[in-house]
Amino acid sequence: MKVTGSAVLHAPRDRVWAALTDPEVLVRTLPGCQQLEQVGPDYYKATVYAGVASIKGLFSGEVKLSDRIEPDSFVMHASGAGGPGTVSADVQVRLAEVDGASTRLDYDADAVIGGMIGGVGQRMLTGVAKRTAEEFFTAVDDVLLGRAELAAPAVGVPGVTGAPIEIAAEGERPVYTAPPRARPATSVATVLGSAVVGALIALAGVLIGWLIAR
C-alpha cells in the first residue's frame, strides 16, 4: 500500500534530522521499540513490542537508512517477519524548514503487508497506522521539545520515564535499549492532512498493529 503524510515538528531542521537518524532517539520514540542493534552504518536490527490495546507481541525486523541528503531527505527501508505476516516498507522522508523553530516532515511510503494480516486486516490497517504515526511524531516532538518526561504522567503510569537509555556493547555492535516508558499521549495537532497514514511506522513493524509474533 502506498501512503503519504506529513507532520510539523517543533524544532529546526538540523535538529529534526539529527533526532530521526539517532538510534538513541528512535529507540525511545518508535512505538513499541524495545531494542535497536546496530549491525552496520545506518543499519539496525530492531525488536519491537507491537500491538494495539492488550493484543501485543514481540516482533523483530531490520531498518536501513540510505540516500542521505542531509538535512533534506533520506530513505528508510524496513522489513521483518512474524508468524502471522510480513512487513516491508520503503519510506522517503523529506524535511523542509517552516520557520526557524519548526520543520515540516513529508513522507511517502510504499509498504507491503503480507501473510495473514495482509489478507484479513485491511479494514483496520490504515486506522492503526494513523494512530501509530501520531504516536511516533508526538514522541519525537516531545524529545525535540525536551518534554519527553512530561508525556508519561499524562497517561497515569508512574515511575516509568526518565530512565536513561542503556547502551550495551555486544561485540562490536552497539545495542540501544529503550527505557521503560508509557505510551505518550498523542496530539493530533502535530499531524497534518486528512490522509496521514503512518507508513513510517512500518519500520517499527507497527503496521502489523495487532500482530503477535510469539
Next chain:
Amino acid sequence: MKPPPFVYHRPDNVDEALDVLAEVASDGKILAGGQSLVPLMSMRLAAPGHLVDINGLSELGGIRIGHDGVQVGATVRHAELEGDEAAFAVQPLLRQALAYVAHPTIRNRGTSVGSLAHADPAGELTAVLALLGGTVTVRSRAAERTVPAAEFFLGPLESAVRPDELATSAYFPALPPKTGSAWTEVSRRNGDYAICGVGALVTVDDDRRIVTARLGLISVGPTPVVVDVSESLVGQRANAATFADAARLVEDTVDPEGDIHATAEYRRHLAGVLTGRALANATERALEVTT
C-alpha cells in the same frame, strides 16, 4: 486456522480474575463472548499467553435498569440486551443499534461490554455509548474507575482498559423526555461491518420544535464520532425540519478512510445521507412521545 496455545484461567470471582490479570499483565486477555477474539486467535493475529474466562462470573451478569439509565454487566450478551423490554423502554437506541450488530447467532454469544472494550471503530455500541455520553466501569486489583465514553475510545481496537483491568459494566443513560432515537447504517451485506452507521438523538419542545439534535457515527474515523447538529436545527418545526445543513455539517466533520469496500469520499457522502435519515426517524419518534 487454529488458535495458538494459551493458559486457561477460569476464576471463581472477579477478585480472582483481577489477581490473574495483575500477574500476567499484557500477556493476558479477557475471554467473554470471544466473537472477535477467537477469530483473531485462529488467524494467529493474537496470541495471548493467558485467557481469563469471565463467563462463569455471575457477579458480572445482569442488566440493571434505573430511571436514569441502563447498566449492563460484562457477561451480558448482545441478544439479552437487545431483547430486554425494560432496557428498551428506558433507552430504545440500544435495541435499535444492536439489531445491526453482525448476525443474531453472533449476538447470542458476543457481549456488549466486550465489544466496547474491543473498540472496533465499526462497532455499533461504541457510537451508542459515545452519543449517549455513557460510561464504562473498569476494575483492577488496585482500583475501580469509571471512564466516560469520550475518554474510553483511544484508537482503532484500543480502549482505555489497561492490561491489568477488567471492564465490569457499561452504563447507558436513559433517553431524555421528548426525545426520539434512531439508528441506520449501510453495509455491503446484511450483517457486515457498516460502511457507515449513524445513530441520532433528537429532542423537541412542547411546541414541537427541535431543541437538540446529536449524532453518533461509526466507520468514519478511528473511534466513534459524535456530532452535535443542534445549531443547524434548533427552533425548526420538527415535522417540517430539513436536515440538509446537518448532513453537510456531518460531512465536513468526519474524516473517514477508504478501504476495499468503499472510498473515503463515499463514506463521507453516506455519513451525510444517513444523518438525514437518522434525524428524520429520530424526530418522528420524538414527536410520537411528545404528543
Next chain:
Amino acid sequence: MTDLHTVELTVNGVPRTADVPARRLLSDFLRHDLELTGTHVGCEHGVCGACTVLVDGAPMRSCLLFAVSVNGASVTTVEGCSTATGELGPVQQAFLECHGLQCGFCTPGFVTTITAYLEQNPEPTEDEARHAIAGNLCRCTGYQNIVGSVLRAAELKREAGAAV
C-alpha cells in the same frame, strides 16, 4: 501449555466428556474428540455459519467457542435435530421436501439455526424466513429453497402440534 482440561457436555441429550487442551475449538471438540462429524467447518472465522450448533438452546458458532469455555453446557448438533425415533425432524423433513440442500456441507448450520428460530417465531413470513437464515452462507442453492424449507418446517411443526 498443553495441560488438558476435562470438558463435560450434554450433547444431543447424552452426557459426553473428553480431556482436551484449552485451545480446542468446540467445532473440533465435537467433530474430532466426540466424532460427531455432522457439524461442519467452513471458514473458522465465524462468517459462514456451517458450524452453528445450539448451546443451551441458542444458536452459536462452534468455531468461535473454546470447548472448555462452555463446559457443562447442553449442546444440540444436527445429529440431534431428528425425532426421538431417529426419523427426520421437521426442519430436516422440510429440507428434503423443498430441495433445500445440494452439497449438504452448509446444511447442518442451517438446520440448527432454523430449529432454534422456529421456537422463537413459529409462523414466520417469507421475508422473516429469509432474514432468519441470513447469517449462514450457502454456495449451492441460491437460498430460495431454504427459505421455502423454513416456511415448510413451520407448517410441519404446526401440523405435528395439532396432531398431538
Next chain:
Amino acid sequence: MSTRDLGALGEPIARREDPRLLTGRGRYVDDFGQHALEVAFVRSPHAHARILDIDVTGALDVDGLVAIYTYDDLEERVAEPLPILIPHPALTDGRTQYALAKDEVNHVGEAVAMVVATDRYVAEDAAGLIRVDYEPLSPVVGIEAAREATELVHDDVPGNVAANMVQERGDARAAIAAAPHVIELDLAIERSASTPLEGKGVYARWDADDASLRVYSATQASTSVRSAIAAKLGLPPDRVEVIAPDVGGGFGVKIVHPWPEEILVPWAAIRLGREVKWTEDRREHFVSAAHERGQLQHVTAGFDDEGRLLGLDVRIWHDNGAYTPYGIVVPIVTSTQLLGPYKPGAYRVEFDSLYTNTVTVTPYRGAGRPQGCFAMERTMDAIAAQLGLDRTVVRERNFIQPDEMPYDHGLIFQDGRPLIYDSGDYPATLAKIKKLVGWDDFQAYREQARAEGRRVGIGLACYVEGTGVGPYEGGWVKVETDGSVVVATGLTTQGQGHQTAFAQVVASELGVPIDRVTVVTGDTRRFRYAVGTFASRAAVMSGNAVAAAARKVRQKALRIAAEALEADPGDLEILDGIVQVKGVPGASIPLSTVAVLSNPLRYAFDEEAKRATQFATAADPDKPPVAEGDEPGLEATGYYSPPRSTFANGMHAAIVETDPDTAEIKILRYCVVHDCGTLINPRIVEGQIHGGVAQGVGGALYERMVYDESGQLLNASFMDFLMPYATEVPVIETDHLQTPSPLNPLGIKGAGEAGVIPGSAVLAAAIEDAEGISITRMPISPSELHELRHAHAAPKERP
C-alpha cells in the same frame, strides 16, 4: 432405441441422498481419518520472490511434530513440475508449479514447506516457527502490468504471454470497415472464485502389506487423481484407489488435479507409514486454490441500420495467474461462447493468456462464459442504444433461427471439436422471458416509480452454453438377487443430486421402483474409467452412459426371463421390478429371480440361490451353463461418447432499483428462462439454476479478488470476500423450454453452469438502464456507482 417407459424420469422427486446429508451422516473428507496425522503448509507471504533459505530448526522442538518437508526432500517425479493437464498448440509457454516451491515463489500462498504433526493445531504451531528467507522480486499484478511486461513472472516467458490464439470466420475486419455503423467497447470483468463451502482436502492411507494406497480427496475427478498419483509416486494404477466421498461443492476449483497436496499427502503417508490428512482452511483456499474471471475485452462491432451484426472483432486479455495447469480452456470458451445465440456476418477473436504473480486461474462455474456473455450482451445493448431500438428487437434480429439448426459457427470449441449448435429455439425463449418479466409493461412501471422518486431499470441477457463435453463417461448397472439395483459411474458428485438423477434414469430404463436403485459415483473401486464432473456434463454423459448400461441389462433380463417363461422377449415388459408377458396376468417372473438365473451356481447359500444350482435347473445338458459370448450375472457396463457438445441456452431478465442517495443496488425481480433439453428431474435443474444465479449476482454486485500492487490478496476471508447471504439474493422466477438434444438418446443438455453465465451482463444492463450511465466494468459496488455518478455528472457541472 427401445420404447422407454419414462416412469420416474422427468419427475421432480425428492433427492435420495438427502436424509443422510440432513442428519449429519454425510461423509466428507475431513470426516475420515480421525486419528490420522495432520498437515499444515508454510506458504509464501510474497507474490514473487527467490527462496534463499528455509530454516526449520525453530520448529523441531514442537511436541507432536512428525516431519517437515521442503522441496529438497522430494524424490523423483514428485520433484518434477506438476502436469499441464490440457496441452494446446497455442499454449506455447505453459508453466506449472512444483508440489513444493523450488527456488522461487510466484504467488502469495504458494506452498514452501509441509509440516506433518499429530494434529492440525500442532502442525500450525510448527509451521509458524519455520523461517524462510526470501529475496523479494518485482511482482506482476493485474492485466495491464502483465501486458506492459516491464517485469516478468517467469524469466523465460517473454511478454508474460503464455498463449496467443486467433480464431476467425470470414473477414471480420473488412466487414466492420464496410459497415454503416461501428462501435467500440472496452469491457472488464474482475476476478472471483468458486469458493465452495468445503475447501479441498486429502486423506491418504498406505497399506504396506498390500502395497496399496487409498486416497480420499474432495475432487471433481477421482479417476484422474488416481492416474496422477500413480504416475507421480511410481505406483501401478491398480494399487491406487481414489474416492471422492461427499464433496461440499466444487464449482470448478476441484476439477484441477493433481493439486500439490494430492501428491504430497499420499507421498508422506507412504514415507511415514501412517495415515495422513490435510484439510484446507479458508485462508489457504483463497490464496492457494484457484480463481477465475479476470479479463479485459475490447469489442469492435460493425452493424447495419437494422442492428444486424455484420462483423465482430474481439480482443481478449486473459489473466491466467502464476501457472497454467488447466491450459487455456477459459479463454477458448470465452472466444467461442461469446457468440451466444447470434450469428455475426464475420467474426474474429484473438486472446492473450497472460501470467501474473497471483493465484492460478482455472475454470469456475461458467468458465469464461460470463465474460463472453458480458462482452456480447453489452455490445447488443450498445447497438440498440445507438440505433434507438428496443434491446430485444436488436437481439431478435441477430438470432440464429430454429430452422438453421444445426448451426456451424466455423470455429473450434474447447473440446477440440467444431462449434456446431445442435438445437435450440431462441425466438421462443425470448418471447417467454419477455412475458415472464413483463418487458413490454416496464415503461409504465418506470414512469410510476419515477413519480415516486425511485430509479428502476430493466436488463436482459442471452446465452448459449456448450454442455456435455466429451470424451466419454461410463456406467455400470447390476441387478442383485434380491432385486435391488446398484449403479456406478466414475464421475464425481458435489451436490448435483446424481444419486437421484441417475437412479431415475436407471429405474425408468429398467422398469424398477426407484427406491430399489442405489448409485455410487467417484469411487475408482467401483468404476475405473471416467473423465470427471465439469462443463455441465454429468447428466448428459453419465446419464446416457447409465442408460446404455441399463438397456443392456434390460435386454439380458428379457432374454433370460423369456427362456424361463417360455415366451418371446418381444412380448415381455418390466413393470415395477417384475418381468411379465404383456397382457397375460400371472405369466411373470421377478427381476430378482432373473438375477438368480443369470448366474449358474454350484452352491446354494440361501433360498434364492437354490434356484440357480446345477440340480435345480432344467438346463440343456448339451450346452455350457454360460453360453458362449455371455457372462454370468445380470449386469452390464455402458459408455456414452458424443460426437461433440450439446448446446443449452437461456435468457435472464432483471429489474433493479438504485438508491438515488446511497447508490445501493437492489434487485427487484430476477427472471430466468432456460432450455436444457429433456429434464431428468426438474427440481434438481431448478436448484442448479438458483445456485448459478446466486453466484451470478455475487459476481456482479459483491464478489471480487482485490489484489494490491505487491500481489497481496487483500480480502482473503469471508469477512471481505462478499459471498451473498440470503438477503442479497433475489427471488428467482423460472420458466423452462425443453428442446431435446438430437445428439443423445435421452435428449439431455447440461444445466449446471447456466445460471451463473448472464449475471454480470443482465445486471449491468439493468443498472445502466436505471442510471443512464454506461456500465463497462463488473462487479460494481455502491461506492463505485457513486463514483460513476460523480464522474458522469462532473462534465455538466464544470463544462
